[in-house]
Amino acid sequence: MPAKARERIERMLGDAIGLDPRSIGRAVFERALATRVRATRARAPASYARLLEGSREELAALIEEVVVSETWFFRDAPALHFLAGRFVEPGRIAAVAGAKVRILSMACATGEEPYSVVMALLDAGLPPEQIHVRAIDVSSRAIEQARRGSFGPNSFRSTQLDFRDRFFRRKGVAYQIDSRIQSCVDFDVASALDPKLSLGTGCFDAILCRNLLIYLDPPSRAKVVSRLENALAADGVLLTGHAEALPVVGAHFARAPGAPSFAYVHAKQELAGDGAHPVSRRESDPSPRSAARRKDASRRRPAKSQPRAAPAESVIGPTSLPPCEDALREAQAACTHAIARGEVDGDVYCLLGVALRAQGRLAEAEACFERALYLDRNHYQALVHLALLREANGDLGAAALLRRRAARAASAGAPP
Numbered sequence: 001m002p003a004k005a006r007e008r009i010e011r012m013l014g015d016a017i018g019l020d021p022r023s024i025g026r027a028v029f030e031r032a033l034a035t036r037v038r039a040t041r042a043r044a045p046a047s048y049a050r051l052l053e054g055s056r057e058e059l060a061a062l063i064e065e066v067v068v069s070e071t072w073f074f075r076d077a078p079a080l081h082f083l084a085g086r087f088v089e090p091g092r093i094a095a096v097a098g099a100k101v102r103i104l105s106m107a108c109a110t111g112e113e114p115y116s117v118v119m120a121l122l123d124a125g126l127p128p129e130q131i132h133v134r135a136i137d138v139s140s141r142a143i144e145q146a147r148r149g150s151f152g153p154n155s156f157r158s159t160q161l162d163f164r165d166r167f168f169r170r171k172g173v174a175y176q177i178d179s180r181i182q183s184c185v186d187f188d189v190a191s192a193l194d195p196k197l198s199l200g201t202g203c204f205d206a207i208l209c210r211n212l213l214i215y216l217d218p219p220s221r222a223k224v225v226s227r228l229e230n231a232l233a234a235d236g237v238l239l240t241g242h243a244e245a246l247p248v249v250g251a252h253f254a255r256a257p258g259a260p261s262f263a264y265v266h267a268k269q270e271l272a273g274d275g276a277h278p279v280s281r282r283e284s285d286p287s288p289r290s291a292a293r294r295k296d297a298s299r300r301r302p303a304k305s306q307p308r309a310a311p312a313e314s315v316i317g318p319t320s321l322p323p324c325e326d327a328l329r330e331a332q333a334a335c336t337h338a339i340a341r342g343e344v345d346g347d348v349y350c351l352l353g354v355a356l357r358a359q360g361r362l363a364e365a366e367a368c369f370e371r372a373l374y375l376d377r378n379h380y381q382a383l384v385h386l387a388l389l390r391e392a393n394g395d396l397g398a399a400a401l402l403r404r405r406a407a408r409a410a411s412a413g414a415p416p
Contacts, residue, residue, distance in 0.1 A: 005045035009033065012052055013066065016059060017138050017191045018220025023344050024066060025375045032065035060140065068215070068374075069109040069142045072157040073164075074116050076210070078363065079239050082260055083117065083206055084124035086237060100132050104204045104231065106192055106224075107212035108135035111146025111185070112155055115177055117208070118184045119163055131184045134204075138191045146187050149177040192224045199231035207232050210262075211241035214371070218342050225252055229266065238264040242356075242367035261364065331355045346376030353385060362389060378409040 013019045021029045033048075040058065042048035052058050074080060087101050101121065105114040114135035121131050137143050152174050156164055168175040190197045192212065207228055213221050229252035232238060238253055240262050253264035335352035338344070353368030366389050372382035387402035 002045055005049045006033075008049045009052060009062075012049075012059065013062070014217055014220065016193075017063060017067075018193050018216040018224065019066065020215065020217040020220075020342055020344075022342065023215040023375075024068065029066065032062065035065055036062050064139055064141055067137075067139050067142075069137075069139060071109045071112045072155050073112045073151075074120075074158045074160070075112065076242075076363070077158065077160075078260060079208075079210075079262060080116055080120040082263060083208075083237070083239065084120045084126075086206070087121065088124040088126060100130055101126060101206075102204050103131075103133045104199065104207040104209075105133055105135040106207065106209040106228070108137045108142075108146065108187070109139070110142045110151075110155075111135065111149070111187065112151070113208060113210070114146075114185045114187075115149075115181050118181050119167055122181075123163075128180050128184055133185045134188070135185055136188045136190050136192070136197070138189070140189045143187045143189045146185075149182050150174045151177070192227065193220055199227060201230055202233045202236075204231050204236055205233050206237050206239065208239045210239060213240065214339060214344065218340070221340075229253065232266065234266065236265070240264065242364035261361065328355045328358055344375065346372040346379040346382060348372075349375065350379060350382040350385070353382070357385065357389070362392075365389065378405070378412065380406055380409045383409060 010019075010021050013021070033045075036058070037045065037048045039061070040048060040051060042051060052062065083103075103114075103117055105117065108114050114133045117133055118128075118131055122128065135143075135146065137146075150171065151168075156175070164175060167178045167181055169178075170176075188197075192209075209224075209228055213224065216224060228238060237256055237259070242262055252267060254267045255261065256263040256265045331351055332355040335348050335355070338348050339352075349368045349372035353365040353372065356362075356368060357365035366386065369382045369386040369389070372379050373386065376382075383402050383406035387399045387406065390396075390402060391399035
């Protein structure tokens, strides 16, 4: 496709959903474009770009082609268990009786994540009437499926599936989720950048924004992070993806003390301890004066200065590291800052995965290797490292498949 036409289309997608085409890989982006060009019978890329400029429907169709809706139930169980533990203590509800736990699931895809949140909270002891999850995704197709609540076998990939017996009923080859779970979730079709999307101020006790920020260009990412910061309650927690480290979420947030590495709180906000955390009393005074005070307080939060990282090029290249703590820290910092700047490719995520794996942070490392393979499906080092992790987890079939892919990549000329 001619560069000018492609750049026009990229700008339109960037304005609509903040997508950085490099984040999904050039080949994926080109395939999505080719699919829509054929579907519209556009005579040339330039004519398709003109069609896109004048048609909201076609822009929505292109967005459907490029968005990633890869998810499954309890995809990251530790994050869900951490979240549930903030609101309950063993055997009793820690929140004030009757108070709702309000959670935002941003980029919820086909609904597995918000429904998993509800199930985790129910299992922890919260009654359905105390749970409200607002789930948002830019894909109308994904939201339609989420609202139906019918899921195939691919949505159930975790090793523990007892929740399926308790919260679903079998309907042929699919599983229909319990209406109690559905009643706790409200789904909306919207872009995180849509100015018409109202999230309120300090309205959510927890926000899940997992694996969205890494797809956005830096200006769009900054806008979304600012919106999330404004929407999160003063004592709330933000959960991100394993590959979305502190430089990606910016100076608005700090790592939650004593919490997993993917959990963040407002900058300078300290958690009250390792026990249960009461639900925020953000709705006790809904007056405009109270809302104004919250907004002013949010604006007064000082921005945390970013440390200056070494240039990514100084460490990104070889994807193996000496067992040196300083080298690990330098590599991790360089990679996370490269990701924050939008410099994303398979090498960056693979090296970050190697650094995390050396620190024993295996779930985060696995997510990075998967991300590397999403950007470059023949990335030899990522295939080998992921095969080792699968083998260690006892998934010998998946490990063997990855090793075969690595062998093919090596024979095709991928750097070993």
